[in-house]
Amino acid sequence: MPEIAWREALNQALSEEMERDVNVFLMGEEVARYNGAYKVSQGLLDKFGSARVVDAPISELGFAGLGVGAAMVGLRPVIEMMTWNFAVLAMDQIVNNAAKLRHMSGGQLRCPIVFRGPNGAGGRLSSQHSQSLEANYAHFPGLKVLAPSTPADAKGLLKAAIRDDNPIIFLEAELLYGVKGEVPTGEHLLPIGKADLKREGKDATIITWSRMYYFAEQAAQLLEKEGIHVDLLDLRTLKPLDEEAILASVRKTNRAVVVEEGWNFCGAGAQIADLLQLKAFDELDSPVERVTGLDVNRSYAAVLEKATEVSAERIVAAVKKVMYREEGT
Amino acid sequence: MPRNTWKFGPRPDMERPGMAPQYSKELLLSMYRKMYLIRRFEERAAQAYTQGKINGFCHLYIGQEAVAVGTTEALRPDDYQLGAYRDHAYPLTRGADPGMVMAELFGRATGYCKGKGGSMHIFDVEHFVLGGYGIVGGQIPLASGLAFASRYRNDGRVTVCYFGEAAANQGAFHETLNMAAKWSLPVIFLCENNRYGMGTAFARVSPMPEVYKRAAGYGIRGEPVDGMDVLKVYEAVKDCAAWARSGKGPVLLEANTYRYRGHSMSDPATYRSKAEVEQHRKGDPIPKLRQYCVEQLKIPESEFEKLDAEVKALVDGAVKFADESPEPSLDELHEDVMVEPGEPDVKPRERVLGAKVEWPRWPGPQEYRVTWDLEPRAQAEEAEQQAGLKQPARA
Numbered sequence: 049m050p051e052i053a054w055r056e057a058l059n060q061a062l063s064e065e066m067e068r069d070v071n072v073f074l075m076g077e078e079v080a081r082y083n084g085a086y087k088v089s090q091g092l093l094d095k096f097g098s099a100r101v102v103d104a105p106i107s108e109l110g111f112a113g114l115g116v117g118a119a120m121v122g123l124r125p126v127i128e129m130m131t132w133n134f135a136v137l138a139m140d141q142i143v144n145n146a147a148k149l150r151h152m153s154g155g156q157l158r159c160p161i162v163f164r165g166p167n168g169a170g171g172r173l174s175s176q177h178s179q180s181l182e183a184n185y186a187h188f189p190g191l192k193v194l195a196p197s198t199p200a201d202a203k204g205l206l207k208a209a210i211r212d213d214n215p216i217i218f219l220e221a222e223l224l225y226g227v228k229g230e231v232p233t234g235e236h237l238l239p240i241g242k243a244d245l246k247r248e249g250k251d252a253t254i255i256t257w258s259r260m261y262y263f264a265e266q267a268a269q270l271l272e273k274e275g276i277h278v279d280l281l282d283l284r285t286l287k288p289l290d291e292e293a294i295l296a297s298v299r300k301t302n303r304a305v306v307v308e309e310g311w312n313f314c315g316a317g318a319q320i321a322d323l324l325q326l327k328a329f330d331e332l333d334s335p336v337e338r339v340t341g342l343d344v345n346r347s348y349a350a351v352l353e354k355a356t357e358v359s360a361e362r363i364v365a366a367v368k369k370v371m372y373r374e375e376g377t
Numbered sequence: 378m379p380r381n382t383w384k385f386g387p388r389p390d391m392e393r394p395g396m397a398p399q400y401s402k403e404l405l406l407s408m409y410r411k412m413y414l415i416r417r418f419e420e421r422a423a424q425a426y427t428q429g430k431i432n433g434f435c436h437l438y439i440g441q442e443a444v445a446v447g448t449t450e451a452l453r454p455d456d457y458q459l460g461a462y463r464d465h466a467y468p469l470t471r472g473a474d475p476g477m478v479m480a481e482l483f484g485r486a487t488g489y490c491k492g493k494g495g496s497m498h499i500f501d502v503e504h505f506v507l508g509g510y511g512i513v514g515g516q517i518p519l520a521s522g523l524a525f526a527s528r529y530r531n532d533g534r535v536t537v538c539y540f541g542e543a544a545a546n547q548g549a550f551h552e553t554l555n556m557a558a559k560w561s562l563p564v565i566f567l568c569e570n571n572r573y574g575m576g577t578a579f580a581r582v583s584p585m586p587e588v589y590k591r592a593a594g595y596g597i598r599g600e601p602v603d604g605m606d607v608l609k610v611y612e613a614v615k616d617c618a619a620w621a622r623s624g625k626g627p628v629l630l631e632a633n634t635y636r637y638r639g640h641s642m643s644d645p646a647t648y649r650s651k652a653e654v655e656q657h658r659k660g661d662p663i664p665k666l667r668q669y670c671v672e673q674l675k676i677p678e679s680e681f682e683k684l685d686a687e688v689k690a691l692v693d694g695a696v697k698f699a700d701e702s703p704e705p706s707l708d709e710l711h712e713d714v715m716v717e718p719g720e721p722d723v724k725p726r727e728r729v730l731g732a733k734v735e736w737p738r739w740p741g742p743q744e745y746r747v748t749w750d751l752e753p754r755a756q757a758e759e760a761e762q763q764a765g766l767k768q769p770a771r772a
Contacts, residue, residue: 068742069742069743070740070742070743070744070745070746070747071739071740071741071742073529073747080752081757096747097747097748097749097750098750098751098752098753098754098757099528099529099747099749099750099751100747102751102752103752104556105552105555105556105559107552107555107556109518109548109549109552110518110521110549110552110553110555110556111518111552111556112518113515113517113518113519113521113522113549113553114518114519114521114522114525114553114556115522116518116519116522117518117519117520117521117522117523117524117525117526118522118523118525118526118529119522120507120519120522120523121457121507121522121523121526121737121739122526122739122740123522123525123526123529123739125522140512140515140549141515141518141519144510144511144512144515145510145515145519149508150713150714150715150716151493151494151713151714152490152493152494152498152500152508153490153494153498153500153502153508153713154488154489154490154491154492154493154494154500154713154723154725155491155712155713155722155723156489156490156500156502156722156723156724156725157500157502157507157508157722158716158722189714190714190715192715213716213718213720214715214716
């Protein structure tokens with residue numbers, strides 16, 4: 049299997065789906081002549097032309113809504129947000145229109161649209177450009193929220209997202225676009241709503257998604273040196289949540305650590321902790337630990353930024369805590 | 378696509394001679410019937426509201442009938458229409474079942490949207506009425522998407538996007554007109570200027586209260602029309618639709634109209650005088666058309682009396698149908714949130730009345746090709762070259 053970067057995996061998914069279905073088009077800022085702010089859409093303008101790869105004006109609300117309107121009548125738009133921070137401007141179209149069309153119309157309309165772009169920290173970008181916003185979208189009925197970690201998962205899930213008949217929030221990560229991994233060539237579809245057990249162990253479960261998978265993997269390797277073996281469950285989809293996979297792992301290990309890049313308060317991890325206390329209370333040997341970004345706005349200064357972040361060390365400490373193997377105890 | 382060459386300002390051929398006698402009797406009677414249907418429907422809705430049978434927000438179209446009716450009569454039946462929350466009239470002009478519209482207002486299972494949308498969200502997809510939307514201006518970007526789809530597939534459809542004048546102060550209005558103009562999308566932005574955004578007179582919050590003049594900012598065609606005259610609306614929309622359909626781009630059409638009732642049923646409208654409302658009632662579009670038909674075309678009064686009676690009976694039947702309809706089953710609670718694979722769309726008249734309906738069908742993955750350019754390479758390159766070279770002169 050060839051090893052390619054995240055951005056190429058996404059490019060393959062887009063290109064293959066656009067070839068497969070003329071109703072698929074890509075619209076966003078800088079996607080066409082600039083070949084994408086993060087080069088995800090490299091070469092697509094030349095391949096598909098300017099009606100299918102469309103440079104939009106800087107009007108997030110406007111072109112998000114254009115996409116929703118086009119989806120109502122059978123097109124399959126992929127709307128690229130240069131970052132999810134900018135998509136806050138498009139929130140009205142995403143949550144008031146896309147997420148509610150099926151419902152408000154009493155089942156007459158569907159809205160097959162994918163909103164995608166980088167989510168989370170970029171590195172030294174200060175507070176407006178560093179937010180992890182998945183919990184916001186996961187909150188609304190009517191949306192699916194995807195946040196894969198590996199290039200292969202990104203390709204398989206983006207293709208599935210484009211074929212899905214519901215509005216989809218597809219979260220990438222700026223710091224992942226260059227990350228490489230083995231990716232199947234050609235048709236590679238993954239089911240939405242299925243977590244992937246990326247590492248097996250008996251002592252504790254780490255549950256995570258998106259870029260935090262790599263931190264969790266690093267933590268798992270450190271823990272292994274100390275004889276602690278973890279299940280590493282990569283959710284890949286936040287909504288619908290793969291409750292079965294979460295419960296199956298925690299029922300085996302009896303201990304859980306949930307890792308997310310975003311803020312602690314009302315983060316998506318809180319929902320997972322709630323699931324565990326509700327459906328696996330008797331199987332838990334310790335309270336669920338959460339490792340999250342700090343509940344502060346992210347700073348530009350390196351030392352302040354680093355202090356707000358999740359790290360492998362913090363995950364290691366959390367796993368030891370749920371195993372009652374804290375330092376000095 | 379031809380470049381947009383419209384220059385701001387009224388055109389010489391815009392001087393329309395009012396109600397010229399070139400209309401067929403069928404068309405005139407159809408317009409009258411539809412306007413009276415809306416009037417009667419809304420009056421009965423108001424009554425049902427005061428009886429507690431309709432709840433929530435309920436915005437009546439009384440006074441504005443000429444706009445929706447003149448517009449629909451000027452369009453192809455498969456042109457898209459969508460609007461804001463004052464939306465009962467739009468499906469009614471297109472031949473929706475009045476009983477099912479009323480049932481939606483009553484929150485019953487037999488409503489167009491199973492009682493899930495209510496007064497503000499009436500969708501009749503069979504008749505290409507793609508919804509009423511509750512966030513001011515929120516439907517405007519959607520209209521550009523419908524029009525984009527029409528250009529993309531070259532299906533010749535035009536989209537009419539109704540919105541109130543107050544929505545023109547939302548960012549969505551600007552962002553959408555900018556895109557629609559740049560890409561010559563076939564859409565008529567139809568501003569229903571009824572003078573008040575809820576209780577705020579438009580001029581209080583707008584330095585340039587003539588909405589159509591904003592078209593100049595996008596280099597598109599913009600013009601006003603007397604929204605209290607159904608034939609003038611009909612003529613204007615016919616002309617604008619031909620313009621948009623021929624690829625000349627969007628139009629901003631401002632219909633000056635007036636709502637006789639408050640913003641919604643809960644608004645006593647104390648911000649305007651009785652005299653003002655009375656003055657506008659003198660220009661009521663329904664008696665105006667009737668008088669014209671009787672006096673100028675010698676259509677006998679008895680024909681209108683017959684029509685009135687028919688419409689009254691139809692609306693009585695609609696209210697009865699809604700009132701006797703069941704509430705939605707609790708099984709519906711989790712339906713229509715997500716679409717499951719293979720799940721078909723719900724066809725309201727088939728579901729409720731067992732009617733055979735012709736449902737819109739969108740082309741499949743390989744049924745057509747997109748070979749045209751939205752932005753030809755040469756055009757883009759020219760713009761790029763000029764961007765850096767053509768500096769505006771400094772004063």
